[in-house]
Amino acid sequence: MQDTLNIFKIGGGIIDDADQLSQFLAELARVPGRKILVHGGGKGANQMLTELGIAPQMVNGRRITDAATLDIVTMFYAGKTNKQIVAGLQAAGVNALGLSGADGNVIQATKRPVKDIDYGFVGDLTERSVNAQLLDQLLRAGLTPVLCAITHDGRGQLLNTNADTIASTVARALAALYRVELHFCFEKDGVLTDINDDNSVVPQITPERYADMKAAGQIAAGMLPKLDNAFAALEAGVEKVVIENALKINEPVKTILCRS
Numbered sequence: 218m219q220d221t222l223n224i225f226k227i228g229g230g231i232i233d234d235a236d237q238l239s240q241f242l243a244e245l246a247r248v249p250g251r252k253i254l255v256h257g258g259g260k261g262a263n264q265m266l267t268e269l270g271i272a273p274q275m276v277n278g279r280r281i282t283d284a285a286t287l288d289i290v291t292m293f294y295a296g297k298t299n300k301q302i303v304a305g306l307q308a309a310g311v312n313a314l315g316l317s318g319a320d321g322n323v324i325q326a327t328k329r330p331v332k333d334i335d336y337g338f339v340g341d342l343t344e345r346s347v348n349a350q351l352l353d354q355l356l357r358a359g360l361t362p363v364l365c366a367i368t369h370d371g372r373g374q375l376l377n378t379n380a381d382t383i384a385s386t387v388a389r390a391l392a393a394l395y396r397v398e399l400h401f402c403f404e405k406d407g408v409l410t411d412i413n414d415d416n417s418v419v420p421q422i423t424p425e426r427y428a429d430m431k432a433a434g435q436i437a438a439g440m441l442p443k444l445d446n447a448f449a450a451l452e453a454g455v456e457k458v459v460i461e462n463a464l465k466i467n468e469p470v471k472t473i474l475c476r477s
């Protein structure tokens with residue numbers, strides 16, 4: 218039987234709040250077995266860009282990343298945020314290793330081609346983008362890889378890649394080696410039927426229910442690409458995909474995705 222690998226993704230909402238981040242890291246430390254953490258940080262990046270006089274620009278949930286923006290998000294995601302999370306995990310007793318996609322060639326991306334929109338230095342992934350062998354070796358060595366949203370193209374160019382997409386693609390690539398459980402963690406208890414009612418968590422969601430909820434206008438903003446990535450992972454052999462509160466990963470309340 219394959220070993221279980223838990224892959225967690227946290228976004229900018231949690232990372233931005235020091236107390237919530239350290240609570241999440243303490244909960245993560247309690248999860249037994251092998252694990253990988255993927256982090257974003259879009260909210261803090263928006264704040265930093267604004268402070269530096271650059272207006273953040275998002276289209277369809279993806280950041281338009283010009284050269285100046287790439288410099289700043291690289292410093293923010295691969296530098297401050299990644300190292301702060303690694304230090305927090307060390308403090309919680311987890312031997313974490315922080316990596317961008319360029320480190321150990323762990324994630325190689327392709328610059329998004331210009332169609333209607335020029336996203337600039339944004340990287341797209343395929344399953345072959347992920348160096349699953351290296352991640353497996355690190356896990357076997359007892360390390361917890363902590364992956365940020367910065368990738369590279371193999372020719373010296375850094376790229377900015379959505380962190381939900383990284384989590385989903387890493388999960389798919391490692392599904393050949395492990396029984397993978399993918400956890401998208403954020404500030405709500407799961408997928409809600411009413412965004413204003415925290416008690417309206419849908420315990421299980423099928424592709425049909427997702428389509429109905431979308432048609433009813435119950436799913437918006439960042440939750441749309443998140444669920445698209447989540448269902449894609451489930452279809453590609455990831456054993457279990459969960460949407461849950463970052464502060465309650467060890468509690469039963471959550472949304473579990475079902476194939477049908």
Ligand SMILES: Nc1ncnc2c1ncn2[C@@H]1O[C@H](COP(=O)(O)OP(=O)(O)O)[C@@H](O)[C@H]1O
Nearest residue numbers: 228229230403407408409435436437438439440
């Ligand atoms: N039906 C829904 N249930 C829960 N959250 C939803 C729903 N529809 C939209 N959202 C929004 O999606 C957001 C999560 O997406 P996003 O902001 O991209 O998170 P992250 O930065 O953690 O990846 C939530 O903060 C919430 O406001």
Ligand SMILES: CC(=O)N[C@@H](CCC(=O)OP(=O)(O)O)C(=O)O
Nearest residue numbers: 228229257258259279280366380
């Ligand atoms: C290309 C692209 O959109 N990259 C994202 C990477 C960070 C991210 O995904 O952060 P959250 O998970 O906190 O949203 C961005 O710069 O916002």
